[in-house]
Amino acid sequence: MAEFIAWVLVVAIAAYACAGGTDYGAGFWDLLAGGAERGKRPRWLIDHAMAPVWEANNVWLIFVLVIMWTGFPTMFQAVFSAMWLPLALAAVGLVLRGAGFALRKPTRRLAQQRIYGAMFAVSSLVTPFFLGAVLGGIASGHVEVGTTASAGAWANGTSVLTGLLAVAATAFLGAVFLCSDALRFGAADLVDYFRLRALLAFAAVVVLALIALPVTHDDARYVWDGLTGGMGLLLIVLAAVCGLATVLLVWRRTYGWSRYTSVASVALVVGAWGFAQRPYLLPTTLTVTEAAGAPHTLRWLMIVTAIAIVLVGPALVLLYRLDTMGELEELTDADTRAARAPGGDL
Amino acid sequence: MLSTVALLADSTPAQLLPARELMAFTLASHILLVPFGVALPFITLLMHHRALRRNDPVGLLLARRWSAVMAVQFAIGIITGTVLSFEFGLLWPGMMGRWGDVFGLGFGVEAWAFFLEAVLIAIYLYGWRRLKPWTHFWLAVPLPLAALMGAFGIIAANSWMNTPQGFSLDAQGKPIHVDVRQAIFTPMFGPEYWHFVVAMLLTAGYVVAGVYAVGWLRGRRDRYHRLGFTVPFTVAAILTPVQFMLGDSAARAVFHKQPIKFAATEIVWKTDTHVPEYMFGRLHPDGTISGGIKIPQLDSILAGFKPSTQVTGLTSVPASDRPTATQATIAHWAFDIMVTIGSLLILLALWYAWSWWRHRDNPGSRWFYRCAALAGVACLLTVECGWITTEVGRQPWIVYQHMRVSEAVTDTGAGALWAMLGIVIVVYVAVFGAFLAVVLKMRTRWRIADEGAAAARAEPPPETDTPYGPRSEPEPTATGAAPDGGSGHTSGGAS
Numbered sequence: 001m002a003e004f005i006a007w008v009l010v011v012a013i014a015a016y017a018c019a020g021g022t023d024y025g026a027g028f029w030d031l032l033a034g035g036a037e038r039g040k041r042p043r044w045l046i047d048h049a050m051a052p053v054w055e056a057n058n059v060w061l062i063f064v065l066v067i068m069w070t071g072f073p074t075m076f077q078a079v080f081s082a083m084w085l086p087l088a089l090a091a092v093g094l095v096l097r098g099a100g101f102a103l104r105k106p107t108r109r110l111a112q113q114r115i116y117g118a119m120f121a122v123s124s125l126v127t128p129f130f131l132g133a134v135l136g137g138i139a140s141g142h143v144e145v146g147t148t149a150s151a152g153a154w155a156n157g158t159s160v161l162t163g164l165l166a167v168a169a170t171a172f173l174g175a176v177f178l179c180s181d182a183l184r185f186g187a188a189d190l191v192d193y194f195r196l197r198a199l200l201a202f203a204a205v206v207v208l209a210l211i212a213l214p215v216t217h218d219d220a221r222y223v224w225d226g227l228t229g230g231m232g233l234l235l236i237v238l239a240a241v242c243g244l245a246t247v248l249l250v251w252r253r254t255y256g257w258s259r260y261t262s263v264a265s266v267a268l269v270v271g272a273w274g275f276a277q278r279p280y281l282l283p284t285t286l287t288v289t290e291a292a293g294a295p296h297t298l299r300w301l302m303i304v305t306a307i308a309i310v311l312v313g314p315a316l317v318l319l320y321r322l323d324t325m326g327e328l329e330e331l332t333d334a335d336t337r338a339a340r341a342p343g344g345d346l
Numbered sequence: 347m348l349s350t351v352a353l354l355a356d357s358t359p360a361q362l363l364p365a366r367e368l369m370a371f372t373l374a375s376h377i378l379l380v381p382f383g384v385a386l387p388f389i390t391l392l393m394h395h396r397a398l399r400r401n402d403p404v405g406l407l408l409a410r411r412w413s414a415v416m417a418v419q420f421a422i423g424i425i426t427g428t429v430l431s432f433e434f435g436l437l438w439p440g441m442m443g444r445w446g447d448v449f450g451l452g453f454g455v456e457a458w459a460f461f462l463e464a465v466l467i468a469i470y471l472y473g474w475r476r477l478k479p480w481t482h483f484w485l486a487v488p489l490p491l492a493a494l495m496g497a498f499g500i501i502a503a504n505s506w507m508n509t510p511q512g513f514s515l516d517a518q519g520k521p522i523h524v525d526v527r528q529a530i531f532t533p534m535f536g537p538e539y540w541h542f543v544v545a546m547l548l549t550a551g552y553v554v555a556g557v558y559a560v561g562w563l564r565g566r567r568d569r570y571h572r573l574g575f576t577v578p579f580t581v582a583a584i585l586t587p588v589q590f591m592l593g594d595s596a597a598r599a600v601f602h603k604q605p606i607k608f609a610a611t612e613i614v615w616k617t618d619t620h621v622p623e624y625m626f627g628r629l630h631p632d633g634t635i636s637g638g639i640k641i642p643q644l645d646s647i648l649a650g651f652k653p654s655t656q657v658t659g660l661t662s663v664p665a666s667d668r669p670t671a672t673q674a675t676i677a678h679w680a681f682d683i684m685v686t687i688g689s690l691l692i693l694l695a696l697w698y699a700w701s702w703w704r705h706r707d708n709p710g711s712r713w714f715y716r717c718a719a720l721a722g723v724a725c726l727l728t729v730e731c732g733w734i735t736t737e738v739g740r741q742p743w744i745v746y747q748h749m750r751v752s753e754a755v756t757d758t759g760a761g762a763l764w765a766m767l768g769i770v771i772v773v774y775v776a777v778f779g780a781f782l783a784v785v786l787k788m789r790t791r792w793r794i795a796d797e798g799a800a801a802a803r804a805e806p807p808p809e810t811d812t813p814y815g816p817r818s819e820p821e822p823t824a825t826g827a828a829p830d831g832g833s834g835h836t837s838g839g840a841s
Binding site for chain 1: 417418420421422424425426427428429431432433434435436439440442443444445446447448450451453454455456457458460461462464465466467468469471472473474475476477485513521522523524525526756757758762766769770773774776777780781784
């Protein structure tokens with residue numbers, strides 16, 4: 001049963017990597033969109049594409065944390081003690097990112113928008129880096145129960161590379177999604193704009209992965225072996241196939257399936273990491289069984305999860321469907337202001 | 347294990363103070379947004395329903411504007427809430443490591459409820475333009491229920507910290523035999539939950555009504571302001587006496603289940619019968635009380651309905667197991683401020699009820715609207731006070747009688763935590779300041795538009811809409827709206 005909850009955790013992390021990652025990627029391209037005039041159009045698209053879904057996407061992270069402390073309290077304690085600084089910085093990044101995005105829209109003045117926009121964009125880069133670095137530190141066995149906060153836990157080759165890979169993967173996801181969004185919003189110029197960026201980001205992912213192979217070989221031996229053999233390897237190969245398929249689709253300008261393949265490639269990598277770590281939660285010191293919380297709690301966690309899937313699943317599907325069908329549109333000033341006119345005589 | 351507990355009781359780690367300050371600051375900030383996260387959707391839907399039923403454009407306009415505010419507020423609430431879940435690990439890893447599997451499930455419920463809320467709120471906020479009116483409304487109806495579920499999870503966790511149960515301890519003091527149902531439905535859960543939910547509705551109602559009370563005082567007495575005032579104020583006024591009863595029963599539950607906390611909130615030093623009630627006043631470390639208004643016998647009467655009721659005093663437990671005199675005074679003041687404001691709000695609600703009963707109308711007195719305008723702010727103050735009462739009154743325990751705050755705190759150095767606190771204060775002041783500025787700006791723009799519409803009456807939309815033109819219609823932005831705005835709407839386009 002602990003095994004099952006561990007897989008729920010992996011799935012939740014994969015979901016956050018995909019859903020949240022897409023938004024981080026959008027923020028990454030916002031950062032690189034250039035000056036106010038040049039970046040106006042891409043930023044407009046990023047805003048409209050992200051606005052309805054970013055809050056829901058963000059909640060996956062909370063869910064990851066809750067499963068960690070309810071299902072595996074010892075692991076939660078160990079990770080948050082050892083990885084204090086990157087997690088604290090990620091939390092600050094989350095605040096700045098959310099506030100920057102939420103406040104940029106209703107703001108009118110260009111100068112203020114620049115500040116909020118910069119907040120949003122920079123923290124979109126910083127937050128996934130640190131979250132990735134934490135995962136890298138865990139995978140390379142730098143976290144043990146009782147490890148106190150130290151730079152060594154996250155300032156090592158594997159951590160830094162995982163952080164960079166996380167940034168590159170989010171940039172890839174973001175660009176692929178923005179291609180489709182541009183098509184949906186009828187902005188033909190932006191389709192090619194983000195098409196180029198999707199391809200560049202994929203190249204970055206490949207380069208980083210190739211660098212990571214020798215660097216992590218000794219540092220994260222257990223996970224390295226897990227990823228180069230058995231189920232781990234199978235999923236990595238599948239992820240690579242999906243990634244290449246995405247590139248092919250984007251290259252040939254057929255955007256119908258590119259989003260699904262890109263999401264699949266990222267999710268499969270997370271899944272492969274899950275297989276590679278088995279049976280450890282913190283390689284190679286803490287197994288899933290050792291870290292598991294009380295059996296009764298785990299059973300209830302499963303029940304709650306099942307109920308939630310029944311309740312949230314349809315709602316989430318509805319949200320994404322409505323969003324991609326273009327049914328969701330921001331309230332405009334015309335709706336909140338000028339709608340006053342008919343009732344003006346009252 | 348027990349010996350280490352005794353040792354730890356004496357030594358206060360240096361990082362304890364900054365950790366507590368950081369938690370207090372972030373939670374105090376977040377809790378100001380909670381009433382709107384929990385109750386604003388309900389109030390908005392009430393207005394929305396009314397407007398749809400009566401085909402009332404003014405009501406619809408109000409509902410739309412409230413949802414525009416909700417959009418910004420919900421986003422800020424989400425991020426400040428995410429910070430809190432990080433802080434459980436960053437500040438109190440000891441508590442989560444030991445007790446996470448006992449009481450963490452409440453957060454699991456909350457996370458999913460919150461997820462549902464985020465999804466539904468997104469559909470509601472972005473569904474105004476394209477969805478059919480009633481479809482749009484019905485899709486949002488589960489929203490208040492999801493909010494109630496979320497509150498359920500959080501309060502389950504908090505009430506467990508107040509009255510922990512649903513586990514037994516093994517030889518090392520680790521919890522075993524966890525029973526989740528017992529751990530969720532703890533003795534304090536019921537009183538805390540209803541008190542909290544009604545507080546949220548009440549606060550949101552008074553704050554929203556307060557906005558229109560200010561408008562009324564400034565001479566804007568059209569139907570728009572009347573409706574915007576009446577609907578939320580009625581909700582709040584109906585709930586005020588209910589809340590008074592609930593608060594009273596919550597205090598009595600504390601008296602029975604957490605006698606030391608009760609002693610702190612009522613600054614009762616020695617266990618005794620015929621205990622007097624102090625309004626405010628200050629408790630000194632030697633047990634004397636200075637200042638305040640003393641009402642003989644009343645505390646015993648309130649606790650057990652007769653003067654002979656025995657009330658447990660602070661000195662019934664060792665000094666290391668109870669709040670300090672200063673902490674007790676803080677909890678006492680917070681409690682008294684909450685009760686005082688609650689009582690005043692009852693008078694306001696009675697005024698409102700009397701006016702409707704006699705005149706079938708809102709009161710006409712300016713003083714009524716002055717009080718109503720203040721009621722929202724006062725309510726936010728009571729929310730802070732209620733939270734301070736329950737948290738400070740539990741000191742020095744993080745898990746009542748099972749774990750001290752000092753045992754739960756992180757090993758990270760005090761310096762890092764102080765630095766973090768500094769950063770967080772700067773960031774939060776900026777974020778909340780910007781949030782307020784944005785909301786006030788929205789209000790100003792709406793008011794100007796309304797005044798413009800009332801004055802011109804002709805067809806203001808094309809003109810008043812232009813400065814914000816690019817936001818009106820996403821698709822034509824590139825083509826249609828671009829020529830007429832010039833540089834003026836650059837910001838709008840990129841928004």
